Amino acid sequence: MDTTADLLFLNEEVALRINPFSEGEYLVIQTHPQEKSLKVSKRSFDYESAKKYCELENLGHDYATFELRIFHDGNLWTVDASGNRRRISQQQDWKVAPQYLEAIHDNDNHGEIIVCFCSYPYFHGVTAQISGSGEVVEFWHSVTCLVDDHGREIHSCPNCHISLVDELDDDSDDFYQQITQPAVCIGCANYHGQEYAEELLICAIHPYGWDGVSCPDFTESDNNKLDKTVK
Template sequence: MDTEQDFLFFNPRIATKYNPFYEGEYLVIQSYPREHKLMVEHRSFDYKKAKSHCELENLAHDYTSFSLRIFHDDKLWEVNYEGQPQSISKQQNWRVAQEYLEAHYATHTDAEVVVCQCSYPYFSSLTSHISNSSQPITSWQSLTCLLESKGQDIQTCPNCNASLVRVDESEDDDFDFDVMMNYADQ
């Protein structure tokens, strides 16, 4: 038996969110805060309507910002003042592998999908290993979690080259400030 949810896809506003993007289509996307999936607010083939919608969204939101992109050559591009592709966007429609999304939402794991400043999602997990001096060390390990390249160990973002290394916060608790002050006095 059909339910009300089954008929929602007759509503173009809802259905178009699940359609693939088309060449030359303008997308108004949420550019801040960034999520691990692309947040598309509006889609149109009319540059002026898309630009106007983007400006209205930015006026209406205090803690969220939106940007206009065009879908060209299977990527998102920034547009120039005429609505033509200008430069490739740092923010793309990343596809995270399902097992990493499941681990991200699991409550019993020290791991999560983290979003780089450029919007690239990666998987960060707490790992332990033994140092050369036989001491246990806890650190954050960064892995790619995209469908195409999942599981590769990374230190810098493949998209913007930013450092992804996170220092364990507990190491700060062991820092001896007295030793540092004595060293500085010498």
């Protein structure tokens, strides 16, 4: 027999927070500003309904951006104009390990969870080591903080591969180039990276980019060859 608690799952607001995502479900998510956990505004199996809701959310918010994703094989994917899967999304349902959430509220702990431009959360904190002279030396470092991968020291984002050092100083030209260029395309002569009608053209061979970690049509750019020669 259903209890009052069971019936809560029929409430849409509760379902958004608790019910697991289903295969083929469309999700309207907030992509800006980034938060430590995925913020879902609407869930639906109807593409047109989800698309219309996403458009209305973007019209109704001046300081937030919403995009449409589809849930497939445990991950979020971007969709094309027909609602079909296109490529895996950089925004995912990241699960931060509880100890890192607790650490940011600890006044004795000098650290914080930072959300990368791509949505990936990581922990940036202070650690201490004993130097050769016996002195305690403190320095800042970044580690992963997800439930299934935490405590691993990182220097670049595991999700989009940009340098975390550059991101902390995000006025640099290198940072802005990295956040718009897929990692698999860095150094490729075929990369185009220009927008047409609000659609990013990655290159003429793969307009929407390459989903794998190694593109078969990668061609090293002349600038990259020159850098290697100089070094």
